[in-house]
Amino acid sequence: MPSVNDGSRTIMLVDDHAIVREGYRSVLQKQPGLRVAAEAADGAEAYRLFKDIRPDLVIMDLAMPGIGGVEAIRRIRQWEPGARILVFTMLQNAAFAVQAIRAGARGYVTKMSPPEALVRAVLDVLDGRIALSPDIDHELALSRLADQTVAADVLTAREFEVLRMLLAERTTEQIANMLHISPKTVANLRYLIKSKLGVGSDIELVRLALRQGILAQTDFGNAR
DSSP: OOTTTOOOOEEEEEOOHHHHHHHHHHHHHHSSSSSEEEESSSHHHHHHHHHHHOEEEEEESSOOOOSOOHHHHHHHHHHHHHOEEEEEEEOOOOHHHHHHHHHTSEEEEETTTTTHHHHHHHHHHHOOOOOEOOOHHHHHHHTTTSSSHHHHHHOOOHHHHHHHHHTTOOOHHHHHHHHHHHHHHHHHHHHHHHHHTTSHHHHHHHHHHHHHHHHHGTTTOOOO
């Protein structure tokens, strides 16, 4: 993927809070050889800008209005299989980390991490390495010990996106419009999600999401 003429490696920041983007833009641009070339406030804008800018690295939040970061990662990687994407989010949950990495992210750092952890992860991903902050590495290890059907293990990235929209109380029509699919497809995915997770009702689905810590981090209007 191309870099700018001055030799700097270009970065696109994706976060719906401008003040957050400003903060880590300031941190990153102090590093020699890095330049923030674009910013996006949601997943759909990130996908559009990526195709125009083609940055060397995307730093992607997951908790955004509209399509989430996992779906944005999936779309970008589908368009450009070599895209380097690093997740930087408040979502300290193994399910989101698994889904983001499965969708194509090369790293996952939580916003509780110190600034130097973000910088180190950026450099690692740019150099082709996987980067995980210690807290999410710990969460992933704990999740492997759980004796239950884990949503992140059995759902595809698209199914997980529909699940988090359902948990955020989006209607079938809203989900269909956001994901550019038919309401019938949404209904089919809803049935498939319940089947894979072994639940028979919406109430059971919510209970499972609560147990696995997904529901508490699914209100993307408030989670940061």
